[in-house]
Amino acid sequence: MSICAVVVSYHPTAEIAENVAALFDQVDEVVIVDNGSDAPTKELLGKLNCYPKVSVIYSEENLGIAAALNIGVKHAKAAGHQWVATFDQDSKVTAGMIITMLQTYDAYLEKERIAILAPRYKDKTTGRITSNASKNVDYEKEPFAEMLTTITSGNLVKLSVFDAVGYFNEKLFIDYVDHEFCLRCAAHGYKILEVHDAVLEHSLGRPTQHRFFGKMPTTANHSALRRYYNARNRIYVYKKFAFVYPAWVAKNAYAFLKEIIKLILFERDRRQKLVAVCRGVFHGLVGRLGKL
Secondary structure (H helix, E strand, O other): OOEEEEEEEOOOOOHHHHHHHOOOOOOOEEEEEEEOOOHHHHHHHHHHOOOOOEEEEEEOOOOOHHHHHHHHHHHHHHOOOOEEEEEEOOOEEOOOHHHHHHHHHHHOOOHHHEEEEEEEEEEOOOOOEEOOOOOOOOOOOOOEEEEOOOOOOOEEEEOOHHHHHOOOOHHHOOOOHHHHHHHHHHHOOOEEEEEEEEEEEEOOOOOEEOOEOOEOOEEOOOOHHHHHHHHHHHHHHHHHHOOOOHHHHHHHHHHHHHHHHHHHHHOOOHHHHHHHHHHHHHHHHHOOOOOO
16 A cells, blocks of 8 residues: 655754654655745755655645645645655654554454544653543554544545545634544544554644643643634534534533633733634634635
8 A cells, every 4th residue: 555645844843854754664755745934944845855755845825734735635646645644744653653553454344434544642742642532442452443533643544535525624724624624534434543552753732731739731832823723713613513523512612611721821922812712713603714
């Protein structure tokens, strides 16, 4: 099975070179889709473009994560690959991650129903490994867990799925692009499997931990702009799938409320961020999408 990795970049640090190099032994091709970065970044990516397995596609402006992913997916399809592995610029595969996911796929009886294989995530800051699957999963019985949604980075997506469910929603620009796509896949009868022994090194925002009544809550410290997109696109997804997956929407909305509380208690520039959240909620309710 031929695999193309798609890495979306936007003003990356030199760390991207190490992250891309880690993919060489695990995929057949690496495509970097750059979202309008500056000249120094293009110089950095130009060096990576010299590797035989690497192609760089430059955009003159920031088209958003969904559009960049779609550019990579279409490149992978045109090149004849069967799978696409999607990555953020700061994510790094661990040894054997992708082959472990494919082994799970090979052993699964209903292969035609699988849309996405996902890893677990090791936070680069805390070292903590997290999962999107239910806490009640018994991995001693099965090396995987079924789930409804997962984040983009590290996913292995069957390219034929895009013909059935469509591409990533470019109107969302950034944030909840992954969850909206996953819910569409589920609505079409596809499954998402999280593979227990596949682990991706990944960071969500600029996480910091805080001591609070004997607990250590973590905050992502996203910018006000990201808070806007996150709030707006959550509301859009809630409206779209509230009657299809009400339990997922209720659980996600509860997590959203906890995020707002942590923002108020621990983050800087909280007034600016709260204004952005309120604006995002309003735009989500009235259906205003696209790039802000």
